Amino acid sequence: MKQLLYGVAYYDEYMPYERLQEDIRMMKTAGINVVRIAESTWSTEEPEEGIFDFSHVIKVLDAMQEAGIYVIIGTPTYAIPAWMAKKYPEVMVMDSTGHRRPYGARQIMDITNKEYRFFAERIIRKLMEVVQGYSHVIGFQLDNESKHFGTCSENVHEMFVSYMKKRFQGDLKCLNEEFGLDYWSNRINSWEEFPSVVGTINGSLGCEFAKFQRSLVTEYLQCQRKIVDEYRRPDQFVTHNFDFEWRGHSFGVQPDVNHYETAKCLTIAGCDIYHPTQDYLTGKEIGFCGDLTRTLKKNNYFVMETQAQGFPNWTPYNGQVRLQAFSHLASGADSVMYWHWHSIHNACETYWKGVLSHNMKENVVYQEVARVGKELARLSPKLIHLKKINQVAIMVSNDSLTAIEWFPFAPGQQPNKKYNDIVRWIYDALFELNVECDIINVEEENLIQYKMIVVPTLYSANQNTLLRLKEYVNAGGCLVSTFKTAFTNENVKVWSDDQPYILTECFGMTYNQFTLPVNVILEDEMLDVDKEERYVELFMELLQPQGASVIATYGHYNWKQYAAITENKFGQGTAIYIGCMTSKAYLKALLSNVLETKNIKEEKQLDIYPISVRKGINEDGHEITYYLNYSHEEQEIRVDNGIELLCDRNVSQDEVIKIAPWDLAIVERK
Structure with missing residues (x-):
């Protein structure tokens, strides 16, 4: 790709009246250079079994080709037509209740069912035959936010x-x-x-069954990739729009897909990122989901879907659409694509608004989208293919995520935390400290490329993984691990040895008891944290140092003899163990101290949030720095010397610039 992709999902099938040429005119004005089509409309493309109608697809392809707008084709397999459910009821997914899902929603099919697979392959082949002659079709999206959907047939x-x-x-x-x-x-x-x-x-x-179910998704998309490969040109990419654990918005590691394994069948990773806006726009969801997706193939990625307006409570403040678009690019995205172009007028997502509102006319969001489009067209050569070289990584594990569902931190108590809460506790603290991360798979071999690796709750892991972590520290790395790490093997069988298994020597401590906190604070003499921020929020492992230095103990009359956080020198490196969930303020203070001590981040860079600083190297070999203001107040920030690209002016080293609310600056340093 020679330019950043800026696009929308477009459904001519949903339009209330004929307006394709008007939409294209508005897209061109807004700088839209790509549309995604076809993935949601199987029932239109095959209205009866074996009867095919691709007239909408052909109509849009012809018009976009004439207009010079690229097209991404999605395979339409995630929402089955009614005739299939009626004639072949066995294609409907059977969940853990033993009942098949009723027809009506999307993603209600058994992705392993032979009849479903037959019809899915046929519609893909028919669609590929129709689109393969179009030069402006640049790539293909396999299915849509694929998961196993709980299939238990x-x-x-x-x-x-x-x-x-x-x-x-x-x-x-x-x-x-x-x-x-x-x-x-x-x-x-x-x-x-x-x-x-x-x-x-x-x-x-x-x-183990959950792991097996995740593997079904990998196999399912691999099969689609093989079909698409029979038709696509070498210059056409294959992607998928991965989504994440959903808590009303994109939140954490996806429980029902192993992104790292499934991404192997793609030429470029893609994702759908949805997040709070208005006063709740923090940049953290954009950062987390982007950092994870970028790490899947250790390369740039596509944002296949994100919101323009979205839910009513997501109607963006002035400037936020623009800030969000550049935030994706700052994480290494090579595209920003909105779901969707127009708000639809009935059905389930009537009030998930697109770029255009229901009257299909220009509005303030469209105007801001158009501003971004003009800036991306001008700055594409400077911003495309941004390469990120991070010194810090967070190691995540689907197996540990599932295991914590089975063996929660505080069973029977509310509110209870889950695995992704611990991951985001770590990530959000680092984000606010302006420490960029790769989010690596538990199978990652090349650990020593990072100065620091944080391991949140690696509850289930095989011996090889634990030995790699131990060797990483021995070779000079800094390992920070949280409670419930190295407790069970890959089969969720508790190790019958000292905890944390294999890593006791590395961490210089052990424990054999744990409990839940009641009126417990942390006591330490190293970190300057207010007493009200020293509370223990979740879980307490009663650590017994065996050579490690004690950073903090439990400030409680019965638990005061136990360590809460330890630090140990092992080989050439350092291992820090956090035996409880602290407040975010305390965690930030702890990590800030470690980062400064290990020369990973200077103190002046650590405490400037809500300004987020994101860096990378562009294709010219120049450093690009994004300064992103996630607040409703004007912020001042010292910048590096270079050219501020949005205003096209020179800035000097340590010059103080003002960034307006929900605004940004981008500096290129040669």
Whole structure:
């Protein structure tokens, strides 16, 4: 790609009246250079079984080609037509309740079902035959926000048994021992009697089934990739729009897909990022989701969907659409694409508003989109393919995420925290400290490229992973780990040894008791944190140092003899263990001290949020620095010398510039 992609999802099928040429005129005025089509309209493309109608697709393709607007084709497999559900009810996904989903919503099919796969392959091939002759089709999106949708049908159970048989090489004795199936008489004595895991009380089986379900998504998209490859040109990309754990917005690691494994079948990673706006726009969701997606293939990525307006409570303040667009680019995105161009006039997402509102006319959001479009057209050569070289990484694990669902931190208590709460506790603190991160997979081999690795709650991990972390510290790395790390093996079997397993020598401490905090604060003499911010929010491991220095103890009459946070020199490196969840203020103070001590970040760079500083190297080899103001107040910031690209003016080293509310500056340093 020679230019940043700036685009929208466009559905001629949904339009209330004929307006394609008017939409194209408005897109061109706004600097829109790409549209995504076709992925949502299978029932239009195949209204009856075996009867195909791609007239809307062809109409849009012809018009976009004439207008010079690129097109991305989505395979329309995530929302099945009504005739399929009626004639082939077995394609409907069966969930853990034992019932098949009723027709009406999207993503209600069993992605492993043979009939569904037959029809999915056929519609993909028919669509590819129609679009393959268009030179302005630049790439393909496989399916849409794919997940396993909780599929638990009989054929999935049979596949799981075969998977387990292969994994344990047919050795039931090993399976029973490793998964602890003697407990409550769950022992399996023959493969033929292997029970459904839907109702299991065994966490090891439950977690393994969740891992298997994630692998179904990988295989599903691999199959689609093979079909698309038969038709696409070498210069056309293949992507997918990964989404994230949803808490009313994009939040954390996706529980139902292993992004790192599934991304292997793509030529470029893509994602959908939705986030709070107005007074709740912090940049953190944009940063987290972007940093994770960029790390999937260690390269630039596409934002396939993000909001222009979205929910009513997301109607953006003046400047926020622009700030959000450049925030994506600051994380290494090579595209910003809105879902969607126009607000629709009925159905489920009537009030998820697009660039245009329901009257289909210009509005303040469109005007701001157009401003961004003009700036991207001018600055593409400076901003495209931004390369990020980060010194800090956060290691995440789908297996640990699932295991914490089975074995929560505070069972039966509300509110309870989940795995992603710990991940975001770490990420958000680093974000506010202006420390950029890669978000790496637990299988990452090249750890020593990072000066510091933070490991939130690596509850389930194999010996090889733990040995790699130990060697990383020994070779000079700085490892920061939180509670519940190295507690079970890859089968969620608790290690029958000192905790944290394999890493006790590395951390210079151990523990054998843990509890929940009641009126507990942290006591330390190193960090200058107000007493009201020293509270322990969640979990307490009662650490017993064995050579480690104590950073903090528990300020409680019964727990005061135990350490809460320790630091240990091991080999050439340092290992810090955080045995409880602290306040964000305390965590920031702790991490700030570590970062400064390890020469990873200067103190003057650490405490300037709501200004977020994001850096990278452009194609000319010049440093690009984004200064992003996530607040409603004007901010002052000292900048590096160079050219401020948005205003096209020179700035000197340490010059103080003012950044308006919800605004930004971009400095190119040669």
